[in-house]
Amino acid sequence: MKQKEIALAGAAGAAIAIATKLLLSSLKSSSSSRDGLREEGIHIRVKQSASEILKQADRMIALSQSVHDAVAAVPLDEVSYETVIAPLANLEAEEFAVVQGCVFPSLVAVSKDVRNASAEAEKKIDAHNVKCSMREDVYLVVKAYAAKKETLSPQAQRFVDRLIRDYERLGMNLNADTRRKVEFLKTTIGELCIEFQQNMNEENRRLYFTEEELAGLPKNFIQDLKTGKDNKLEVTLKYPHYFPIMERCKVGATRQAVAVAYDQRCMNENVSILEKVVALRHAMAQLLGYRNHAEYAIAIRMAKSPSKVKEFLESISKRISVLAAKELTKLRAMKKAEEGNDLFGMADLRYYIRKAEEEEFKVDYETVKQYFPMAVVTAGLLQIYQDLLGLKFKEVPNPQVWHPEVQLYSVSDSETGERMGYFYLDLYPRDGKYTHACVCSLQPGCVQKDGHRQLPVAAMLANFSKPTKEKPSLLGHTEVETYFHEFGHVMHHICSRASFAKFSGLRVEDDFVEAPSQMLENWCLESDSLKLMSGFYKDTKQSLPDDICQALMQKRRAFAGLLTKRQILFGLFDQSIHMRDKAETGAILKELVPKVMEGIPMLEGTNFSASFGHMTGGYDAAYYGYLWSEVFSADMFEAKFKGNVLSKSAGREYREKVLAPGACKDAAVILRDFLGREPTEEAFLRKYEAGEGMQDNK
Structure with missing residues (x-):
């Protein structure tokens, strides 16, 4: 839908409109000229000094303030789409890249001063956003427009409905005292979460x-x-x-x-931070009429209720317990034979699983790594995604980036040549950088107020082994899976064709967002695709041998019981802490770990929640989503790609029906559109059929 120019009511509104245009012009000009960007369509500034970040944050806050003031000034009997809804939608599209230019450096900047400034800017911006999201005057104007029930396009109507829902989930339909308390709690929670993540990055x-x-x-x-x-x-x-x-x-x-x-990472700092956050989240949920934070958070996800999540996790746990126990018995025997000690702990899990897999499948993972040099994996991965989704990637020469190791690529449609977006790859570890693997949306794909499409921009962060003078970076097979998974998130963001920034790319329900990328992990377990992204590092024309391909394909079911139990452990811990008013995380883990992990105790003197970044990074009460969405990923793969992972027709359908909608539709609708039926758990459960002792969960 082509959005009209902002029309503001009255002389005061006109003055605000002029100030807004000047501020926006300043933001855009500094974004392009100061960074020296040559690629059309990238608005984010990826390299700023500490002082520039703080100034940019202040300018963005001023712009946002002016737009919200203008919307609030519209008389209730004069509300229209152009004066109320369009300004808020346009602001979201305009400010996203500017805000990311301020907060993204906390994850990637080389300079600690810049990272600290970025964290400070994020706290200021978050506090401002909380205030804006709780402005009663703006809420009443939006509510007045919604009451007119004008005929809108499906996306525009969804945007209006989500505005109302988001306001009321923060208590805007409640009394002023409650709203003030919610605002304080939400701001404090945001500040603590930033501090938690900053401690992790600096570890x-x-x-x-x-x-x-x-x-x-x-x-x-x-x-x-x-x-x-x-x-x-x-x-x-x-x-x-x-x-x-x-x-x-x-x-x-x-x-x-x-x-x-x-x-033990960050235990001294982060345990108390997380426990404070849990208590504050509970207090806020109760103010808003929910029994606990889990109930509040899950209400807008696919699962809808904590009881459904608990039932799901416990059902899967029960179903695979016999298999997990059998696997653990084997690993314990291996440890006793090698170390003369049958006391098996969490520190032994990865070692003996790797050893058992190598013995069973006759494959040496160090040999496997030699077939996955970074350059070959990257080239093959990019080629597979291009062919599958009908895209064309082109590396941008001499890009403006935050570190010399970072690469920038443009993305176009392979048939029409239409430019679709950009992505950055930042693949190696360094001090102060985000310590896990993730994808950051730096700029949303959406329709701007002038009717032109804003291009989506994403960044993939990882921590793979660096190359040396003697050898290139060599990836383990699990790292290849991680690479393929995370790049799937990049494609979800780039291929989204939403009209509104609010529905761009990865803004689907939290318990569906992993499904598209999980589905694509299967390409790392199929011979055709494995050969395309492998090559012996001393002679890259030698792709992965057939016997190793077969071993890796068989490996998909190896130790599925214990590995799934670990996911269940994280999911149950997340649910447990967010269903109570306060959480002694150490005590909860000490009880939960052996209960879920078939008797394996928690490591003495530890508390992994101190570095469990998902709990403060947007996955609160949502970690179950990894396993939940795996059900749908298995169904999608089996229905459309099994036996032909390089099918261009299935890939194009996947792009159009699963990736392109972004969050314009509910995830359940997206799945039905792609599958042609309701999704089922059968494909997922078949993954465990190879294990003996499966229990009928009735």
Whole structure:
């Protein structure tokens, strides 16, 4: 729908309109000229100084304030789409990239001063957004327009409905005292969540071991380690060190030390922060008429209620318990045979699963890594996505980026040549950078007020092993899966064709957002696609051998019981803390870990919730969504792609029916449109049929 220019009522409104245009012009000119961007359509500033970030945040807040003031000034008997709804929709589209230019550096900037300024800017912007979302004068004007019941396009009507819903979920239909309390709580929660994430990003603990204490690690891994104090080898808790040690180190004491340190990250700071956040969320939910935060959060997701989530998690847990117990018995026997000790702990899980898989499938994962050099994986991954979705990627030469290692690509439709968006790849770890893998929406795809389409921009962040002078970055198979999964989120954002920023790309329900990317992980378990993104690092023309492809394909069901139990553990912990007024996270974990993990105890002296970033990063009471959405991902894959993962017709249908709608439709409708029927759990449950001892959950 082409949106009209903002029409403001009265002389005061006209003055505000002029000020708004001047502010917006200032924001846009500084975005383009100061960064020297040459690519048309990118509005986000990805490289700013600390002072520029804070100034930009202040300018954006001023612009937002002026638009909200203008909407509030419209007399209730003169409300119209052009004076009330369009300004708010346009503001959301205009401000998104500017805001991201202020807050994104906290995750990626090299300079600690810039990261701190970005975190400070995010707190200011969040506090402002809370105030705007709780303006009674704006709410009443929007409500007055909605009451007119004008005929609108489906997306426009959905936008109006969501405005009302979002206002009322913050208590705008309640008394003033309640609203003031909600505003205080929401602002405080936002500040604490930013602090939690900042502590995680700045975590930089080092451990030191002799070469003997790292027995089992490949020679090239040992050679790449720095020498630290007492001439011992320095190990960080970043992914490129943590996972190889947990999977390959033969020395149980070393694995234990690293596992404990990993689950102790930020304990001193973040445990108390998370527990405060949990208490504040509960208080806010009760003010808004809900029994707890889980009930409040899940009400607008696919699951609708905590009872449905609890039933789902416990059902899957019960169904796979016999399988998980059988797997654990095997791993315990392996540990006793190798280490003479049958006391099996969480620090042993990855090591013995890897060992068992290598023995069962006759595959050495270190050999497998040699077939996944970063350049080959990236080229193959990009080619698969291009062919599957009907796209064309082109690397932008000499882009304006926040770090020299970052790459920028443009995306076009392969048939029409239409420019569809851009994405950044930031794939290697560094101090101060976000420590996990994620995709950030930097600019939404939507229709602007002049009728032109704003291009979506995304950034993928990861922490894969860096290349060295002797060898390129080599990815483990699970890292290839992570890469493929996260890039699926990039495509979801880029391929979205929503008219409103509110419905762009990844703004679908929290318990569906993972499904499209989870579905695409299957490409890492099929021979045709594996060969396209593999090549021996010394001779990249040698793709992954057939026997290794077969082993990796068979591996998909290996230890599915225990690995799914870990997901259930995280989901149940998340639900548990968000269904109570306060949470002693350590005590909850101490009880929950052995209960879910078939008797494996929590690591003594740890509390992994201190580094469980999902709890403060938007997945609160939503972690179940990973397993929940896996049900739908399995159904989509089996229905459309099984046996032909390179089908262009199925890929194009997937792009048009699953990715393109963004959040313009409910996830249930998107699934029905794609499948041609209601989704079922059958494909998901078949993943476990290979395991003996499956229980009929009746």
